[in-house]
Amino acid sequence: MTTSSDDPAREAWAGEFFDRWYAALAAGEGHDRPDPASWRPEELRAELARGTDHDVLHWLLALDDDGTAAGAADVRVAVHDNRHVARLQIAVPPGSRRRGVGTRLLAAVAEVAAAAGCSVLRAETERPVAHPEGTWPGTVALRRWGFAPGLVEARRQLALPVPARTLDDLEAAARPHAAGYRWWTFPDAVPEPDVEAVAGLMARMSTDAPQGDLAVEPEVWDAARVRSGEALRRAQGRRSWTAVAADAAGTLVGYTTLVQSAHEPDRLQQWDTLVVAEHRGHRLGTLLKVAALRAAVADAPEATRVSTWNATSNVPMIAVNEAMGFRLDELCEELEAPVADVRSALAARDAVRR
Numbered sequence: 001m002t003t004s005s006d007d008p009a010r011e012a013w014a015g016e017f018f019d020r021w022y023a024a025l026a027a028g029e030g031h032d033r034p035d036p037a038s039w040r041p042e043e044l045r046a047e048l049a050r051g052t053d054h055d056v057l058h059w060l061l062a063l064d065d066d067g068t069a070a071g072a073a074d075v076r077v078a079v080h081d082n083r084h085v086a087r088l089q090i091a092v093p094p095g096s097r098r099r100g101v102g103t104r105l106l107a108a109v110a111e112v113a114a115a116a117g118c119s120v121l122r123a124e125t126e127r128p129v130a131h132p133e134g135t136w137p138g139t140v141a142l143r144r145w146g147f148a149p150g151l152v153e154a155r156r157q158l159a160l161p162v163p164a165r166t167l168d169d170l171e172a173a174a175r176p177h178a179a180g181y182r183w184w185t186f187p188d189a190v191p192e193p194d195v196e197a198v199a200g201l202m203a204r205m206s207t208d209a210p211q212g213d214l215a216v217e218p219e220v221w222d223a224a225r226v227r228s229g230e231a232l233r234r235a236q237g238r239r240s241w242t243a244v245a246a247d248a249a250g251t252l253v254g255y256t257t258l259v260q261s262a263h264e265p266d267r268l269q270q271w272d273t274l275v276v277a278e279h280r281g282h283r284l285g286t287l288l289k290v291a292a293l294r295a296a297v298a299d300a301p302e303a304t305r306v307s308t309w310n311a312t313s314n315v316p317m318i319a320v321n322e323a324m325g326f327r328l329d330e331l332c333e334e335l336e337a338p339v340a341d342v343r344s345a346l347a348a349r350d351a352v353r354r
């Protein structure tokens with residue numbers, strides 16, 4: 001059977017099912033990965049408790065007859081834009097695999113997506129770089145389910161602390177290319193005078209960063225969306241450090257953000273980094289990342305590493321990261337399938353079995 005968190009039963013669902021849901025998710029998505037960067041249960045619980053202003057969330061749990069969790073899934077449908085896409089995760093613990101649980105959860109996910117009016121399912125699967133994709137269960141299952149590759153991202157990690165000399169040398173080499181620009185950092189919330197401009201930059205992440213063959217529409221951001229994201233982060237126990245850059249006229253042209261969870265203090269996560277297309281070539285990417293890292297490490301000396309994800313086609317960003325000392329360890333493949341195709345393939349399969 002599967003059970004879902006859909007309103008109005010969300011609170012009751014959180015009480016009865018969340019712990020089993022999380023245990024199945026973590027066991028499934030963490031299997032055979034030395035360092036999965038899964039969200040902590042406290043972060044997900046906060047999201048389930050308060051909801052988000054960005055996404056409509058659906059949480060699904062597959063249970064065996066004795067009530068044991070056999071698999072977990074969630075579906076997210078954006079509110080502001082890209083409402084045609086249902087982003088999903090499905091995870092089945094190793095002991096419950098190859099029994100059709102993943103397929104059953106996909107069928108439930110596809111129904112949720114169709115009811116939400118979505119036309120596209122988007123999923124991702126992450127694997128250690130040394131593991132061949134042909135035998136990675138996530139990749140094999142998604143292809144079997146009719147998903148086609150959309151974007152490949154690579155995760156790189158940077159061991160902390162980085163020698164001060166490395167950052168000083170990178171900054172010194174970059175500065176001469178950035179004449180006329182200035183940059184600065186702030187922790188947590190964006191200062192009020194810059195919030196609209198930062199919202200504008202965030203929108204450009206969806207148009208100016210590589211998206212491969214994914215069905216991505218330009219995102220719609222305003223100050224309220226930035227503020228609601230900050231409120232969610234606070235509720236989840238996350239803090240952040242952002243560096244922004246401005247041109248000679250004072251217009252913001254780039255930013256980067258590092259995030260730390262109180263529930264996983266040893267990891268800094270690299271979130272967005274963007275320099276708008278017309279201001280590239282001034283080493284602002286390097287200068288922003290060096291500034292943000294210095295600020296984060298000063299406040300969070302307990303962090304032992306930084307994790308970052310980049311499209312494998314994003315040569316300039318990867319070059320900046322490797323110069324800082326980031327090293328490749330995982331690949332993250334994003335795949336998509338039409339909702340209608342998945343539903344009809346699953347229905348045809350069921351018909352054959354009857």
Ligand SMILES: CC(C)(COP(=O)(O)OP(=O)(O)OC[C@H]1O[C@@H](n2cnc3c(N)ncnc32)[C@H](O)[C@@H]1OP(=O)(O)O)[C@@H](O)C(=O)NCCC(=O)NCCS
Pocket residue numbers: 028029088089090091092093096097098099100101102103104123124125126135136137138139140141142144
């Ligand atoms: C992917 C995953 C959810 C599959 O769960 P599951 O319960 O084993 O899935 P099913 O039993 O329904 O199998 C689905 C299909 O994938 C194929 N498959 C799954 N794992 C496989 C493996 N290790 N080798 C070969 N084929 C595999 C199966 O053959 C099956 O097709 P078929 O039975 O019609 O031939 C599970 O391996 C997992 O949790 N992986 C980690 C998280 C992840 O990558 N999720 C997918 C992206 S959201």
